[in-house]
Amino acid sequence: MFIVVTGAAGFIGSNLVKALxxxxxxxxxxxxxxxxxxxxxxxxxxxxxxxxxxxxxxxxLDAGDFDGEIDAVLHQGACSDxxxxxxxxxxxxxxxxxxxxxxxxxxxxxPFIYASSxxxxxxxxxxxxxxxxxxxxxxxxxxxxxxxxxxRRRWDDLSxxxxxxxxxxxxxxxxxxxxxxxxxxxxxxxxxxxxxxxxLFAGCDGYGNGEQKRDFVSVEDVVRVNLHFLDHPKQxxxxxxxxxxxxxxxxxxxxxxxxxxxxxxxxxxxxxxxVAQGIIEYIPFPxxxxxxxxxxTEADIARLRETGYEYPFLTVDEGVGRYIDWLYxxxx
Numbered sequence: 001m002f003i004v005v006t007g008a009a010g011f012i013g014s015n016l017v018k019a020l021x022x023x024x025x026x027x028x029x030x031x032x033x034x035x036x037x038x039x040x041x042x043x044x045x046x047x048x049x050x051x052x053x054x055x056x057x058x059x060x061l062d063a064g065d066f067d068g069e070i071d072a073v074l075h076q077g078a079c080s081d082x083x084x085x086x087x088x089x090x091x092x093x094x095x096x097x098x099x100x101x102x103x104x105x106x107x108x109x110x111p112f113i114y115a116s117s118x119x120x121x122x123x124x125x126x127x128x129x130x131x132x133x134x135x136x137x138x139x140x141x142x143x144x145x146x147x148x149x150x151x152r153r154r155w156d157d158l159s160x161x162x163x164x165x166x167x168x169x170x171x172x173x174x175x176x177x178x179x180x181x182x183x184x185x186x187x188x189x190x191x192x193x194x195x196x197x198x199x200l201f202a203g204c205d206g207y208g209n210g211e212q213k214r215d216f217v218s219v220e221d222v223v224r225v226n227l228h229f230l231d232h233p234k235q236x237x238x239x240x241x242x243x244x245x246x247x248x249x250x251x252x253x254x255x256x257x258x259x260x261x262x263x264x265x266x267x268x269x270x271x272x273x274x275v276a277q278g279i280i281e282y283i284p285f286p287x288x289x290x291x292x293x294x295x296x297t298e299a300d301i302a303r304l305r306e307t308g309y310e311y312p313f314l315t316v317d318e319g320v321g322r323y324i325d326w327l328y329x330x331x332x
Contacts, residue, residue, distance in 0.1 A: 003020060003025060004028075006075045009042050012115065015219050016223055019224075031057045054077060072111040074226060109160040128300040165226065172319070189256055192260050198253045198281070199283050200283070212293075213246035213297070215297045221313050229307075255316045
């Protein structure tokens, strides 16, 4: 029997594959699209039973090639580029593909755990898993929102577990292939290593310089929550997956710089010292982002906690520090 991980060579997918390996599980079918070939590097230290291209995988499912052979599907595959404007591509890749997997899993009575997104909330200020708070601002967010809506329509007829996880701002190992769509933590690290400083947006929406806040969540926590639901197949629902604690870009940048300084044998500096020394620098807020930028996000994780998930989430200091350790280890 196999566990299927879609988007397996991507950021969260490859971390899930590695975590399954650490549990002694290697009967994994890795599904992805390797048009961006360098993503293979994320799987080099992982053990899998088979790799299948995403388009071939749907054809093989339709042909019945894996009937009775799949234990669960962890669906992480998607186009996550929030700047992508091709709506036909986005809906085909993120909505129709997800729908085909959902249909198959329900027919075969297989647990289906999939990646949704906090982008469904758009520019709102309440981040609770209820329709009244959902208003995506781009077609990526709409593709995730639309699939969540279909899942909701089917609640009363489910034959097996279905879990949607609304990821907030995820950062951590195995994201370097994402380029400009990699996490802010990733870009801060490279800015500091290359230029000795980190650039943040000046104040906007009533927030001071660098004081815009996001719910930054480590991929370690994202993996842990996915595996929690894999271990509890009778639990279904759509759940926020953030820390439940908004932290500022200033805090993120300071954690990043100080973790790098620790590796360089230098003492940590307070935020005001980092600013005074020009290590954190503020740049004008881009006109192109006015009205399209989330200045504050904070997951309401009450429903997640109600499932019995009690593990504490990493703070920015903890999670970014561990991420920087990993990045330095990769450069050694």
